Amino acid sequence: MLPPSAVPLAGIGLGCDYNYEQWSPSVWREDMALMREAGIDLVAINVFGWSALEPRPREYDFAALDQIVELLHANGIKLNLGTGTASPPPWLTRRHPQVLPVTADGTTRYPGGRQAFCPSSPIFREHALRLAEQVATRYGNHPALALWHVSNELGCHNALCYCEASAEAFRAWLSAKHGTIEALNKAWGTAFWSQGYSDFDEVQPPRLALSTRNPAQLLDFQRFSSDALLEHHRAEAAVLRRHSDRPVTTNFMVTAHIRNQDYWSWAADMDVIANDHYLDHRLSDPVAELSFAADLTRGLAGGRPWMLMESATGAVNWQPYNLAKEPGQLLRNSLTHVARGADTICFFQWRASEQGAEKFHSAMLPHAGTSSALWREVLDLSAALDSLGEVAGTTVEADTALVFSWESWWATETEARPSQDLRYLDQVHAAYRALRELGVTADIVAPGSDLGRYRAVIVPCLHMVSDAEAAAISAYVEGGGRAVITFYSGIVDRDDRVRLGGYPGAFRELLGVVSEEFAPLLPGQEVPLAGGGRATVWTERLRTTTAEVVEAYADGTPAVTRNQYGSGLSWYIATVLEPAGLRDVLRQAVGDRTGGNSDIEIVRRSGDGRSYVFVVNHGGKDIEHPITGAELVTGQAVTGSVLVPAGAVRVVREEA
Incomplete structure (x- = not known):
């Protein structure tokens, strides 16, 4: 990975996507003047350029892209240059319909939207790499080129493909991972329901079945699918690096509604960590989720500065209710990203589209033009970012860690679980929101990370954990640290195999408790706590071994415990507490920096x-x-x- 200065922009950069293909040359010239007025430093182009660059197989037309590259260069604007491969052109899927993605029910998804391709398709890969080679050869050493942008939001719509090409690739992946069919059978527990395989050729992707599917198979398919997308990134990046020495990245989607990529396994391949983030008004607290996503992106960057490659000046177009931002919110949201480590702030997009699926998505230059309040807010943001130039290159200070795992997310939300109301991200967000309301800045870290420099570690709902990952948390506490672990943690190993002997499995000794049985609650059901609060969603038949009871249900069963372990302390929260109750427990471990002002x-x-x-x-x-x-x-x-x-x-x- 390159150093934080890998994107050669002075200060805190401001950028945007520019879909020049949608506009005439006269508009291009107007846009250059307005971009200068807005202080634009970096422009992403050619993200969805395939059909314009290659209107027919092996027939290339770079005339318009050449003009845009030179116009931006002449106006002192750097390029975030896409490979153009984010969506195949119609001619490719017409000539090679086998590249189209197939869903779990066996039906094909067709062109008309975007990302109409199977990530494992060798035909798609061949054509995409050929286009990437053309782009890299032509622009790899251009003086305006600051950054390469592979594809776009890989896996946003097509992360899980169940076609025959995916099946073949899945079998090869399984063979490489497990080595023998006997090892696969053991890992998947195929003795259950007569699922034993005699050869890898018998294995299929976990397409829809008449009953609940094998959870270990589902888990491995998630891992395979994330790896398949990463493999495609690597293939395009290798082409770019043969022709150019500029940094290469792709835009992550660290956000509440995308869960199919394990970005911990992707981060080392990126020269710059870049994320797309949009406020999600389907959440109870979208602003807190913004801060969480920013901190998680910083975690992927190893604590170094990172890039916000896409965000919205106002409303998006893909939620049930696409809310405009309030006056001042654009600046506030953007500077929150900067506060949490972003050194570049970019928006989708520059000019609001006249046509297409995203015509009602906000932009830096809205349909109302420069006479709008939104345009004035863009200018205000540009001035604010300029004033913060000296902040660039600094890093965020955090003394608390929150452990987050995409794999545990997948394993938690499998088809057969104790309660369908148990959702991993809900518990992660609840813990993070409590920290944020206490004024605590947290690093988001992967399981197994070095925890030695933190004064406290929060482990929400870490259902799947390896022996080594669990041992790292226990060793941290034993050495004097403080850990808060919430329910449904430590239950299964990396093969989704239950740890026997009582819950919470891998953390029983650390926490000084044993749970004999889960006792989830019905929707709307509440259980009173002895201290006056109420518990929802989840309870356990819990008893202490070495721990003390911090809070109990009204019947005396422990609900929250604290245990001395070595030189440190560990807390176990065995239910879903009300927000105030959760804050109270975390306050014991991490303190309170805001005096209770959650705003x-x-x-x-x-x-x-x-x-x-x-x-x-x-x-x-x-x-x-x-x-x-x-x-x-x-x-x-x-x-x-x-x-x-x-x-x-x-x-x-x-x-x-």
Whole structure:
């Protein structure tokens, strides 16, 4: 991986997607002038350019792309250049319909949208790499080229394909992983329901069945599918690197509704970690999820600065209710990403489309044009990012870790589980939201990470955990750390095999408890706690061995426990607590930095002897934050405290 300065932009960069194919050359020239006015540093082009560049097989037309490249270069704007392979052109799927993706029910999905291809298709791969070679050869050494952009949002729509090409690739992947058919049978527990295989050729993708499917097979298919998409990225990246020395990346989708890529396994292949994030108003707290996604992206970047490759100036077009941002929210959301490690802020897209599926998606230049309030907010954001230039390259300070696992997400939400109301991300978000409301900045880390530098570690619903990953958490606590582990953790190993002897399996000794039986609750059912709160979704028949009871149900059964383990402490939360109750437990482990004001985010970035404090006010009242230094957004000196108006952000360079 290249260093944080891999994208050669001065300060905090501002960028956008530019779909020039949708507009005439006269509009291009107007856009160049407006991009200069808006302070655009980086433009992503040729993301969906395949049908324009190759209108017929092996017939290439680069005239328009050449013009756009030179126009951007002449205006001092750097290129985030796509390979153009994100969606195949109609001629490819007409000539080779076998490249089309197949769903779990065996039906084919057709062109008309995007990503109408199987990630494992050798035919698609051949054509995509041929186009990538043409693009790389032509532009690989162009002076305006800052970054290569492989495909786009790999796996957003086609992550799981069940066609015959995928079946063949899945079998090869299984053979490489398990080695022998006997090992596969053991890993999948195929003695159950007469599923034993005698040869890898008998194995199929887990297409829809008449009954519940094998959960270990489903899990391995998720792993295979993530790896297949990564393999495609690697293939395109190899082409680019043969012709160019510029950094290569693809845009991750670290967000609440995308779960099919295990980005922990992808991160090392990226020269720059880039993420796409949009507020999801289907969630109970979309702003808290924004902060979580930013912290998780920073975790994928190993704590280094990262790039927000796509976000929205206002509404999106793909949710049931596509809400516009309130005045000031664009700046507040964007600077929250910067506070949590982003050194480049980009938007989809530059100019709002006249036609197509995304014509009602917001843009930097809206349908209303430059006479709009949104355009003025874009200019305000540009000025704010310019004022924060000296923050670039610094890193976020965090003394707490939250363990997150895509594999555990997959294993938790299999078809047969104790409760369909048990959703992994709900529990992760609840724990993160409690930390955020306590004013605690958390690093999001993978299972098995080195935890030694953290004062506390939060482990929500880590259902699947290996022996080594569990041992790392236990060793951390034994050495003096503090860990909070929530229910349904430690239950199965990496083959989805239950750890016998009582729950929570791998963490029984660490936590000093044994649960003999899960006792999930019905929708709407509540259980009173002795301390006055209420529990929902989940309970357990729990008893303590070495732990003490922190909170119990009204009948005396433990609900929250604390255990001395070595030199450290571990807490177990065996139910879904109300938000205030969860905060109270986490407060015991991590403290409280905000005094209970959940509308305030306080994050520090530092480096080279400099320290910057971001104070984000999501609330409706002005607040004062004690600090002394120079406030960068307004350019004012701060002595004693900084006033942060309702809905505003202030960034203070602290005095040494």
